Amino acid sequence: MRRPLALLALIAGTLLFVASPPAAATAPGAASATASPTAAFTKTSAWDAGYQGAYTVTNGGGATLTGWTVEFDLPAGTAVGSYWDALLTRDGSHYTFRNREYNGTLPPGGTATFGWVSSGTGEPANCRLDGAPCTGGTGGGDTTAPGVPPGVTVGSPTASSLTVRWNAATDDSGAVAGYDVSRDGGAPVSVTGTSYTATGLQASTGYSFRVRARDAAGNTSAYSAAVSGTTAPSGGGPQPGGGVRTAPYVDMGAWPTPSMPTMSAASGIKSYTMAFITASGCKAMWFNAYDPRDGWAKDQIDAVRAGGGDVKVSFGGASGIELAQACGSVDSLFTEYDAVVTAYGLKYADFDIEGSATADPASVARRSQALARLQQAHPGLRISLTLPVLPEGLTADGLNVVRSARDAGVDLDVVNVMAMDYYRGVDYGDAAVQAARSTFAQLRSLYPGRSDAQVWAMVGVTPMLGQNDDGHVYDQADARQLVAFAQDEHLGELAFWESTRDRNACTGALYMCTNIPQSPYEFSKIFAPYTG
Structure with a gap:
C-alpha cells in the first residue's frame, strides 16, 4: 500500500544496494571427507504443477575451485523458468548453469547454491559438474550415506495440521544437506531444517511420518521408523481466523x-x-x-x-x-x-x-x-x-x-x-x-x-x-x-x-x-x- 509523499521526501536520495551473498566457505585445510567437488539437488518447495529446485555445489577437494559448471537434462513437460545465482544456457531439454562472478571461487569445503522455479514436476537427470558426475570424480567420491535422523516425533496438532520434529543426522562430510519427510508412505517433501508442518489435513485423523537424511553428494539414509500423530477435532485447537x-x-x-x-x-x-x-x-x-x-x-x-x-x-x-x-x-x-x-x-x-x-x-x-x-x-x-x-x-x-x-x-x-x-x-x-x-x-x-x-x-x-x-x-x-x-x-x-x-x-x-x-x-x- 502507498507511502505518503511527505515520507517519500524524507527518504529520497537514500539508495539501498543489496549485494548477492558470497558463497559460504571454510578455511583451507578444512576440506570435507569427499575427494572431489559434488553438486546435490534438492526441492525447496513443490506444488501441483511445479517446484522450486536448487543445486548445492560443494568443493570436497583439497584445492580451491575457480569456477564451476553444472548441467543436467529435464524430461518432456518440465522446463526451467526464473532462476538465480547462476548464468543459464539451454539446448532443448539440456540445461547448463555456470557460476556468477561472486560465487565461482570455492576453497576446500566451500559451497555455493543456485536455484530455479520449474514448470512441470520432472526432476533433473544426467547431472554433470565440470564434466564429471555430480556425485564426485568419475563415479567415486562420497558414497557413504548419512545416518538415520534420530528422535522423530509428531505433535502440535490442530484440526488441519501436524508438526514433525527430529534431531540432526550425522554424515561423514560433517553435516547433512537436508531431509525428506514422507507422509503415509507417499512422495517425500524436502526440507532443510529439522522440523516440518504438514497442513491441509483432515480433523480427528491419524497420520504417520518417516524422515530420511540427504548429504551434499546425493546419498540418502534409510527412513526412520514411522511415527504417528492425530489431528485435533474440528473446532478444537488453534484454528484459522479468530x-x-x-x-x-x-x-x-x-x-x-x-x-x-x-x-x-x-x-x-x-x-x-x-x-x-x-x-x-x-x-x-x-x-x-x-x-x-x-x-x-x-x-x-x-x-x-x-x-x-x-x-x-x-x-x-x-x-x-x-x-x-x-x-x-x-x-x-x-x-x-x-x-x-x-x-x-x-x-x-x-x-x-x-x-x-x-x-x-x-x-x-x-x-x-x-x-x-x-x-x-x-x-x-x-x-x-x-x-x-x-x-x-x-x-x-x-x-x-x-x-x-x-x-x-x-x-x-x-x-x-x-x-x-x-x-x-x-x-x-x-x-x-x-x-x-x-x-x-x-x-x-x-x-x-x-x-x-x-x-x-x-x-x-x-x-x-x-x-x-x-x-x-x-x-x-x-x-x-x-x-x-x-x-x-x-x-x-x-x-x-x-x-x-x-x-x-x-x-x-x-x-x-x-x-x-x-x-x-x-x-x-x-x-x-x-x-x-
Whole structure:
C-alpha cells in the first residue's frame, strides 16, 4: 500500500544496494571427507504443477575451485523458468548453469547454491559438474550415506495440521544437506531444517511420518521408523481466523506521527495494523528511520492493548525494500522478524507483499521458511499475508506466495486482499465482495482439508477509502456492503487503507484525504462493529 509523499521526501536520495551473498566457505585445510567437488539437488518447495529446485555445489577437494559448471537434462513437460545465482544456457531439454562472478571461487569445503522455479514436476537427470558426475570424480567420491535422523516425533496438532520434529543426522562430510519427510508412505517433501508442518489435513485423523537424511553428494539414509500423530477435532485447537477481526492500517510514517490511542477513542476502532517496517540493508527499520528494537511507538501499542484491542505490525508495503529481498539467508531474515516480534510482544504479524516482491521466488521461499521458524519460536503467533487481488482473485504470483507459505509449514491466520486500484470501470463495492469470493475459492483448493467456515475465516479484505489512486471511488455504501457480506460469511478480517485519511475527512492529496464527502471517522464507525 502507498507511502505518503511527505515520507517519500524524507527518504529520497537514500539508495539501498543489496549485494548477492558470497558463497559460504571454510578455511583451507578444512576440506570435507569427499575427494572431489559434488553438486546435490534438492526441492525447496513443490506444488501441483511445479517446484522450486536448487543445486548445492560443494568443493570436497583439497584445492580451491575457480569456477564451476553444472548441467543436467529435464524430461518432456518440465522446463526451467526464473532462476538465480547462476548464468543459464539451454539446448532443448539440456540445461547448463555456470557460476556468477561472486560465487565461482570455492576453497576446500566451500559451497555455493543456485536455484530455479520449474514448470512441470520432472526432476533433473544426467547431472554433470565440470564434466564429471555430480556425485564426485568419475563415479567415486562420497558414497557413504548419512545416518538415520534420530528422535522423530509428531505433535502440535490442530484440526488441519501436524508438526514433525527430529534431531540432526550425522554424515561423514560433517553435516547433512537436508531431509525428506514422507507422509503415509507417499512422495517425500524436502526440507532443510529439522522440523516440518504438514497442513491441509483432515480433523480427528491419524497420520504417520518417516524422515530420511540427504548429504551434499546425493546419498540418502534409510527412513526412520514411522511415527504417528492425530489431528485435533474440528473446532478444537488453534484454528484459522479468530483474534483481531477489524484492524485498519495506520501509516506510521505520516507527519505528524498518528496516535492510535487517540484515533481509537474517537472512532470506536479497537485494533490497528501499524505500517510499515522495511529494510535498511538486512535490518528491520520503521521506514528507514527508527529501529524497532528500541521499541519505537510501543507506548501506543501498550495503550491500545490496555483499551481492550491489539496491534498488528506490518512488514513491507509498496515503498522501500521488503526484508526478505534484502536479507540473503533464512537465518538473517528470521533474526530480523524475531527481533520485531520480541520487541513488541506481538501476537499478530502482517506481511504486505507487493510489486516485485510477489514475483521473486528466492525471497518468497526465504520468507516462507523464516515465517515457519518464527511461529516455532513464538507459539500462537498469528501471521497474515496481504496481497494484490483482482475481482477474479489473487494474481498468479500472489497465489504462489500463499502456496509457498503453506508448503513451508506456515499456519496462516489470514490471507488479506488489497481490494483497490483495479484500473477498471467496475463498481468498487461489488468488486471487493467478488474479490473475497474468488479468493475463498482459491484458498479452498489450497486447503482441501478445511471446512468452508474455516476457509472463510482465512479471508481478509482491505479496500482503499474514498478515491483510489486510479480515480475510482469506494464510498460509505460500499463499506456497509462489505461489512454485511463479512457478517454473512464470517470473514477472518476487515481492514482499510487508511485511518488518518478517514480522520482527516478532507479533499486534497490522496496520502492524507479521501476526496469524498464524509465526516471524520465515518468509515471507522461503519467497520468498528464487525467482530466476525
